[in-house]
Amino acid sequence: MGNRGATLILLMILSFSLTTFQVPLANAAEDSWVWVGNTVTGAWGEAVVGTGDAIYIARKLNFYSYNPVGGLTTLANPPNPDSGDAFKTGTALAWDFGDYIYALYGAATSDNRKWFYRYSISDDCWEVLANTTVDQGEGDSLACVGSSIYATIGGEQRPTYFMRYDVSTDSWSDTPADPPAGMGDGASLVWTGGDFLYALRGEFDETSPLYDFWRYSLSGNIWTAMTDIPADDDGEGGVGDGGSLIYVGSWLTNQADYIYALSGNQVLESPDNRTYRYTISLDSWERLADIPFKVGYYVGCRLGYADGYIYAWQGTPSTWTGGGDDLVKYEVVPDITPPTTIDDYDKVWHTTDFTITLVATDVGGGVAETYYKINDGTIQTVSTNGEPFITTESANNKLEYWSIDNADNEELPHKILTEIKLDKTAPTIDTPSQIPEIDVAPYQEVNVSVNVNDSLTAVKNVTLSYSLNDSGLWNDLPMTLNSTAGVYEAIIPGQPENTDVNYTIAAYDNAGNYNVEDKSGQYYVYHVVPEFLSWALIFFILTALAVAVAIYMTKTPKTDVIPRSQQIKTKSTAN
Numbered sequence: 001m002g003n004r005g006a007t008l009i010l011l012m013i014l015s016f017s018l019t020t021f022q023v024p025l026a027n028a029a030e031d032s033w034v035w036v037g038n039t040v041t042g043a044w045g046e047a048v049v050g051t052g053d054a055i056y057i058a059r060k061l062n063f064y065s066y067n068p069v070g071g072l073t074t075l076a077n078p079p080n081p082d083s084g085d086a087f088k089t090g091t092a093l094a095w096d097f098g099d100y101i102y103a104l105y106g107a108a109t110s111d112n113r114k115w116f117y118r119y120s121i122s123d124d125c126w127e128v129l130a131n132t133t134v135d136q137g138e139g140d141s142l143a144c145v146g147s148s149i150y151a152t153i154g155g156e157q158r159p160t161y162f163m164r165y166d167v168s169t170d171s172w173s174d175t176p177a178d179p180p181a182g183m184g185d186g187a188s189l190v191w192t193g194g195d196f197l198y199a200l201r202g203e204f205d206e207t208s209p210l211y212d213f214w215r216y217s218l219s220g221n222i223w224t225a226m227t228d229i230p231a232d233d234d235g236e237g238g239v240g241d242g243g244s245l246i247y248v249g250s251w252l253t254n255q256a257d258y259i260y261a262l263s264g265n266q267v268l269e270s271p272d273n274r275t276y277r278y279t280i281s282l283d284s285w286e287r288l289a290d291i292p293f294k295v296g297y298y299v300g301c302r303l304g305y306a307d308g309y310i311y312a313w314q315g316t317p318s319t320w321t322g323g324g325d326d327l328v329k330y331e332v333v334p335d336i337t338p339p340t341t342i343d344d345y346d347k348v349w350h351t352t353d354f355t356i357t358l359v360a361t362d363v364g365g366g367v368a369e370t371y372y373k374i375n376d377g378t379i380q381t382v383s384t385n386g387e388p389f390i391t392t393e394s395a396n397n398k399l400e401y402w403s404i405d406n407a408d409n410e411e412l413p414h415k416i417l418t419e420i421k422l423d424k425t426a427p428t429i430d431t432p433s434q435i436p437e438i439d440v441a442p443y444q445e446v447n448v449s450v451n452v453n454d455s456l457t458a459v460k461n462v463t464l465s466y467s468l469n470d471s472g473l474w475n476d477l478p479m480t481l482n483s484t485a486g487v488y489e490a491i492i493p494g495q496p497e498n499t500d501v502n503y504t505i506a507a508y509d510n511a512g513n514y515n516v517e518d519k520s521g522q523y524y525v526y527h528v529v530p531e532f533l534s535w536a537l538i539f540f541i542l543t544a545l546a547v548a549v550a551i552y553m554t555k556t557p558k559t560d561v562i563p564r565s566q567q568i569k570t571k572s573t574a575n
Contacts, residue, residue: 186243
């Protein structure tokens with residue numbers, strides 16, 4: 001916000017005094033801001049940053065720290081490289097997770113300032129760094145990413161650039177892609193510890209409310225529009241002076257999925273006090289408790305994290321309700337709820353090795369890892385070993401699984417999944433037998449029997465298929481179990497003479513495994529003999545027998561035969 005006249009100030013004060021603080025909350029339970037104390041009032045050129053154990057406040061010509069034990073402390077004044085205030089509109093701070101706090105000095109509307117410094121926490125001193133290569137403005141914001149500093153630089157009266165500062169070389173680069181549009185009052189930038197930075201655009205022309213919320217990919221060098229911050233449910237809406245983002249997931253693992261925000265004053269400069277929380281994984285916003293004072297008028301981040309709390313500094317003129325110097329804190333509710341894990345096992349038999357997918361959800365800071373054991377084996381993790389893979393044939397495989405969230409809450413008791421079924425082995429089919437074995441007469445039925453076994457899921461069905469004279473047309477006959485003999489039986493209907501019958505036997509088990517016995521593709525075969533063949537065989541046998549007798553008789557020696565009359569004579573003479 002540029003310099004404004006007394007009339008505008010008066011209107012803002014009146015507006016503030018008439019505005020009620022009763023606002024419905026998205027999650028009223030355990031959601032409130034607590035007054036901490038008085039600090040310093042706001043001024044042109046201000047910003048806040050937290051380091052986990054303290055918050056730091058840049059204000060015009062001064063620099064302060066506040067911690068829960070020591071209270072407010074005045075630190076070394078920032079260098080003043082030109083006339084006037086050191087810090088001006090667009091001042092932005094960022095902590096490097098070490099000993100340094102980096103600062104863009106900002107600029108008034110008519111300035112051409114490029115100052116960039118860093119503050120040593122341990123030495124309580126300032127160090128000048130390489131100037132930015134473009135003019136700073138009210139659209140400035142900073143975020144530390146490893147050994148680099150990313151910054152939006154510019155504002156409503158000048159172009160907005162996105163740049164990277166290399167700490168090791170003390171130099172700026174304009175390689176990063178510029179934001180999708182110009183940025184202004186309420187611009188803010190945070191890094192969430194991975195590939196992404198998130199940014200509030202802020203207001204730009206101060207006539208139309210803006211709610212833009214963007215994401216920048218470090219690896220892809222591309223900006224993406226995310227769901228707008230919903231700062232439109234009261235008044236003229238929009239993000240403005242005092243708009244702020246803060247990410248506390250670097251300290252609190254249960255907050256890794258959240259970004260907190262203060263929308264600042266509204267587009268027509270109406271003071272405001274609305275806070276929000278953005279869920280990264282869902283790309284969604286929810287409104288939280290309002291801070292107990294209103295902010296606006298001066299540009300600069302108002303949020304910082306220390307000692308388990310998000311702190312909000314009023315940073316407004318002393319004439320505002322609250323005196324412009326109030327400090328409040330918001331307790332980030334600890335995550336004590338463990339994640340919940342489910343499986344997608346379908347409870348049916350499988351015939352090949354298969355995967356069971358585990359899906360874990362967590363209402364707090366997100367799932368850190370999902371663990372499992374198969375058949376009481378070693379503990380494995382989904383991130384390292386992949387999803388559980390079932391390979392053991394059994395009717396009762398066992399899977400134990402559980403998850404742990406980013407706050408180290410373990411899912412107890414562990415989930416136990418039993419009766420996981422896997423059968424990869426098809427039934428065995430012995431060589432069939434048939435009655436009659438040979439010389440099947442015309443229209444004579446053939447009884448086929450076979451031994452079929454399955455050791456795990458048992459035999460479901462057995463089918464005999466037969467075809468006639470290699471026609472390629474197959475007829476199926478269900479085989480029934482003869483419980484006494486322990487074999488499966490089927491009867492092939494009688495066929496006309498000179499019919500060739502081919503048959504095979506197939507079996508399924510209850511898991512769906514299939515096997516076929518077809519004599520290695522040659523089929524089991526029998527031939528129906530002609531009916532006259534049996535009579536011809538009898539005639540042949542009789543003829544052969546007669547011939548044999550005749551031959552035998554012709555070869556037998558002859559003996560002398562005495563006629564009957566001569567036998568009598570001989571007998572008389574003897575007498």
